[in-house]
Amino acid sequence: MECYLFFGFHLYGLHAADCIPHTISMDSSILLALLLALFIPIFLHLLTRFKNSSYNLPPGSLGFPFIGQSISFLRALRSNTDYQWFQGRIRKYGPVSKMWLFGSPAVLMAGPAANHFIFSNKDLLFTGTRSINVLTGRNILMLSGEELKQVRGALQNFLSPEMLIKCVSKIDEEVRRHVKVNWVGHKTVKVLPLAKRLTFDIICSVIFGQEAGSVREVLATDFQTMVKAALSIPVKIPFTRFSRGLSASQRIRKLLRGIARERETLLQQGHGASADDFFTYMLALRAGCAHSLTVEDIVDNAIFLLIAGYETTSVLITFMLWHLDKEPEVLGKITEEQDEIARNKGPEDALTWNDVSRMKYTWKVFTAQSVTHLDANIFPEPSNFDPARFENNSSIPPYCFVPFGGGPRMCPGNEFARTETLVTMHYLVTQFRWKMCCKEESYKKDPSPTPLLGLPIELEPRCLPENAHA
Numbered sequence: 001m002e003c004y005l006f007f008g009f010h011l012y013g014l015h016a017a018d019c020i021p022h023t024i025s026m027d028s029s030i031l032l033a034l035l036l037a038l039f040i041p042i043f044l045h046l047l048t049r050f051k052n053s054s055y056n057l058p059p060g061s062l063g064f065p066f067i068g069q070s071i072s073f074l075r076a077l078r079s080n081t082d083y084q085w086f087q088g089r090i091r092k093y094g095p096v097s098k099m100w101l102f103g104s105p106a107v108l109m110a111g112p113a114a115n116h117f118i119f120s121n122k123d124l125l126f127t128g129t130r131s132i133n134v135l136t137g138r139n140i141l142m143l144s145g146e147e148l149k150q151v152r153g154a155l156q157n158f159l160s161p162e163m164l165i166k167c168v169s170k171i172d173e174e175v176r177r178h179v180k181v182n183w184v185g186h187k188t189v190k191v192l193p194l195a196k197r198l199t200f201d202i203i204c205s206v207i208f209g210q211e212a213g214s215v216r217e218v219l220a221t222d223f224q225t226m227v228k229a230a231l232s233i234p235v236k237i238p239f240t241r242f243s244r245g246l247s248a249s250q251r252i253r254k255l256l257r258g259i260a261r262e263r264e265t266l267l268q269q270g271h272g273a274s275a276d277d278f279f280t281y282m283l284a285l286r287a288g289c290a291h292s293l294t295v296e297d298i299v300d301n302a303i304f305l306l307i308a309g310y311e312t313t314s315v316l317i318t319f320m321l322w323h324l325d326k327e328p329e330v331l332g333k334i335t336e337e338q339d340e341i342a343r344n345k346g347p348e349d350a351l352t353w354n355d356v357s358r359m360k361y362t363w364k365v366f367t368a369q370s371v372t373h374l375d376a377n378i379f380p381e382p383s384n385f386d387p388a389r390f391e392n393n394s395s396i397p398p399y400c401f402v403p404f405g406g407g408p409r410m411c412p413g414n415e416f417a418r419t420e421t422l423v424t425m426h427y428l429v430t431q432f433r434w435k436m437c438c439k440e441e442s443y444k445k446d447p448s449p450t451p452l453l454g455l456p457i458e459l460e461p462r463c464l465p466e467n468a469h470a
């Protein structure tokens, strides 16, 4: 089952979210904050109920004012029972129901028919929770019409195969550096934090280009703090997750604004036009009037791209190593494919686009891993890790297997994700064998799937195939 949550009731022409304040700024006293936090939601709840009454909304309860179902949903995510939570609502209200999450009204839609409706409807406006919107600003998720067309067009060009072909050597260099520093010579490592740092460094080098080294050191911690606040109740009370996330987001924005201004000045002086980083690319398009985004819009979209580009792929790599520890046969087949590629390269040769295109079996296994589709009517024994079920894609009914979404809003970073994941797996599989330190490890969603212990593994160096690169 694939579930979609829409925030803001946009589907029904009712922008109920508009009547929720941004953050409530209450620096003077926590008591005042608490009083306001109590009073404002009740007032807003009455106001929204009054406003909503004339609309034909789907079934479902909006729950306690302002908080709605946030706490029970968070609890389900953290105990990894979100699937059961969704199922419970679907049993009670059907596949389409309304609710209130993290400060915003939301609509839950589930099943292939919902996927079809969502992917084929180009006028649908996606939006994050109120907390995500406040933290990440006015990014692609919140745009529609001409603005969306311009940003998507620019992103698709920027992440196109032509750009990726040039980018593979940059990704290769980054992966090798990480493996050498953080993996080689270590008896045990924690996979999740290393994978996060690796994918963060890669996406930073794509967004900031040459300056990435200094910028990413400053940004790394603030990004973790901001992402952790994505699923929190958006009330600015000191020492809460949301408040810490908001401060981190303000620091990130200030730094990125500074970089954007510097690059803009360089461009005006006739320098840097040939640079291939996201910032310079978007600013050069702006200078040539190819889009109407402001510098602030470019900063917001860079923040979103940083999050979209590192959280997802790092989780994919982590869970892949987890599954492969339990699947020696699948690991054997992947190793065969990767050794064959390594054998044809010199010790210092970087992987190329051509090499990545030959990693067909490895990618199939990854695709199986990223499945969140747990409907047993479509995928028998859906929680089993079974790459073979994707060998014949034509046997999967339409709109049932959509790890990267679909239609006009399909993930524009899918090829990029594929490339960095495969390059990383190439170096790990050819150089190491691993065993999980704790067989009992489980995971929660925070907001993305997170092994509770970070997935510590014991590493054993592996003899490389003859002639292979290190």
Ligand code: HEM
Residues within 6 Å of the ligand: 126, 140, 141, 152, 155, 159, 305, 308, 309, 310, 312, 313, 316, 370, 402, 403, 404, 405, 406, 407, 408, 409, 410, 411, 412, 413, 414, 416, 417
């Ligand atoms: C395993 C890795 C990834 C997965 C599973 C994934 C999945 C998704 C999904 C499901 C969507 C929503 C699509 C829809 O609603 O139809 C999305 C949107 C998006 N993704 Fe990814 N993604 C991944 C990696 C990346 C990377 C590496 C980047 C950037 C370099 C990226 C950039 C984006 C952007 C910009 C959007 C918003 C598109 C829009 O709203 O029009 N993603 N992704």
